[in-house]
Amino acid sequence: MDKKIEKKRFSTKTLLIIGGAIAFVAVVIYGYTLSLKKVYSADADKLTISKVEYGDFEDVVLLNASVVPLTSVIVSSSEGGTVAEIFTENGASVVKGTPLLRISNSNAMLSYTSSQTAATEQINQLRKSRLDLEQNQRVLNQDVLDVENSLRTATRQYRLDSSLFAKKVITLQEFNKSNQDYEYYQGKLKIVRQAIKQENQSRKMQLAQIDQSMGQMNESLEMIRKNIENMTIKAPVSGKLSSYDPVIGKSYNSNEMIGKIDVLQGYKLQAGVDEYYINRVKEGQTANCEFNGKTYNLIVSKVIPEVTAGQFQVEMVFKGATPEGLRRGLSLQTKLTLSDNSKSLLLAQGQFFQSTGGSWVFVVNNGKATKKNVKIGRKNYLYYEILDGLQKGDEVITSSYDQFNQYDQVEINK
Template sequence: MIRDTSAQDRLVAVAPNRKRKLILAGAAVAVLVAIGFSVPKIATMFSADTSVSASRLTFATVTRGPFVRDIAAEGKVVAAVSPTLYAPYGGAVVMQVHAGDVVKKGQVLAIVTSPELTNKLAQEQSAADAMQVEYLRAQVDAKKKRSELQKAFDNAVVDQTASERDLKRYQGAFEKGAVPVADVDKAKSALDKAAITQKHAQSDLTVDNDSLTFDIQAKKLAHDRQVLLVKDLQRQVEDLNVKSPVDGQVGQLFIAERATVAKDAQLVSVIDLTALEVEMKVPESFARDLAIGMPGEITGNGKEWKGKVSAISPEVVNGEVAARLRFDGQSPSQLRQSQRLSVRILLDSRANVLTVQRGSFVDESAGRYAYVVNDGMADRRDIRVGASSIDKVEILDGLKEGDSIVVSGADTFGDAKHVAIAR
């Protein structure tokens, strides 16, 4: 048999290591504590409706402080007064200016040649002259007719007076027996005839005088009407010289030189550089808060000007509303049309307001709820929001200062009320 080495083995006594025991005991306690703290969190994780990565979310903290509502955007300079001139009558047009020329009020910009209108004016002027002659002739004829009527009336009066005298003389002679009664009766008949003649002469004088007056008045009215027609044609002929209604600058020529145009065709536009405004586009959500007269600030060229909202478009185009600001006082002379400027309109300014960063949660929930984040969990909570600015939204109820909420990305939560946030 082969002998083993068991006879050579001997037991060695190992001294106890207290330090090692303490380290092992401490590690065991730490593990137990970690397990104790993790159990509630693990239980909460398992109670969540869904889990979403934090990288897909944006968080913000509710704060209290000043709240300023304003609208800041880029605007462009536009002319508040930019009239477009049209052809008053059809014809060939001769332009007197070029695009960009500085013009004065009343300066001729274009001349429309219209032989038809010019000839019509000459014809109507001739007709007016003829009517004036007729009117003057009617006055002369009336004067002559009145003279004849007055003469007949005067003769009738004289004849009546003579008949009265004859009757008186015959009556005296009859009383003395110098003449028969037949002569007295004849004198009475002559007097009656003279009285009738005088009465008719007076009536003719009155009636014919009125008739003559009406005839003269009719001819005068016809002449006046013709004169008004001539004046209107003269105005139209004068308008063939298209004049600038304002001091400004020629903006655009709509026709070529010596082009033949129809009535009311566009000819030229004039820009009044003394009345400039700034036009800006406002998001539809802020348009309802805008009002005419609101103060604004306009900056550009290293300067700042005060302004006021002067007009708001009633139409929404591509989710935006056009608004215009007018400069307080005189428009700056160094500005040019279509120049870009920065515009800011102050809507509201308050202190000590509970706010949070604006995000998609306002539109997704219509401002009715938000997800409050705490220990890796996002819990849905009912809230009530107030006014909104470009970057903040006012919190009226449901949140307190220091709360952390999900401001964007909550659309991935669906209808979940408890969401685990995976880091």
């Protein structure tokens, strides 16, 4: 008896076609999903992945500090010009007043000479005025002597004629003449003395003005002489000459630095600090460095807030004795303490910060990294302080995000 064979609903071929279509659709959907999420594929060996830790945050900045003299004095010329003579070399030890070089400036010398001549002429004119006043005083004094002498003569004659007239030896006319002469010289002496008094008052004022003017002229001459002397540049202090490289014929502007003199009375450290810390570094903060196997403590003595090439400068002095063996130009690694240690979540420093500014990171989970917003506080030479967005044990990509910072997800290939 024949058995009825039921026809299959789907043949093998049909199933293969359907399976292929489903797979194609899945691939398309997956690809579309990836396109929406903007997934980037990266090799694990090209990434740096760090784990968030909990521990002591050491609030310090690691600096490469240079040893510089405690005190340096700039050597400059008050008058510009060209180098005519050089008397010493860079690195030489000098004492205060040692000639270093001579500047030549013909225009300045001509101006100084003209000013010197004019001042000398004014001084000579003032001296002549003083002599004229003294001569007038002598003339007036002589006039007083003459009038006093005439008055004495007239007084004797008047007294004699008074006696003779009383005895009727001389006439009234002769007596009146003697009386007239006597009164005349009395009046004349009074007028001369008043004139001398007024002349003395005027003379005192004129002499005071002359003395003041002569003092000013002499000061001008002294200044001119000093300016001429200053064409020869001398060491303002004793010490070691540095940053000094004059050449015959080289020109310097007025007050331009010619060199420095390092006063050999100790050393300090000078370092550049990233502008990120500009509001946190202050005078009085402590630091430490190692030299010849010993640790030395320092204190921030000066903060120079001007930012150049992303850094500002600080100066630090040693607390206590300066280490022996220091010399200018040595570089010492220095730890600058900003505040006391505190417990915090810590994330290792990395180049990711340059891409995100610390506002978000890629957090790794099961071979995939996704974006997550974070809040970063302080940083030191090893770690960032995590204030929000991460937990202890989270794994974060801390290498550069430059290749995938526009992507939403990173697939990490083992």
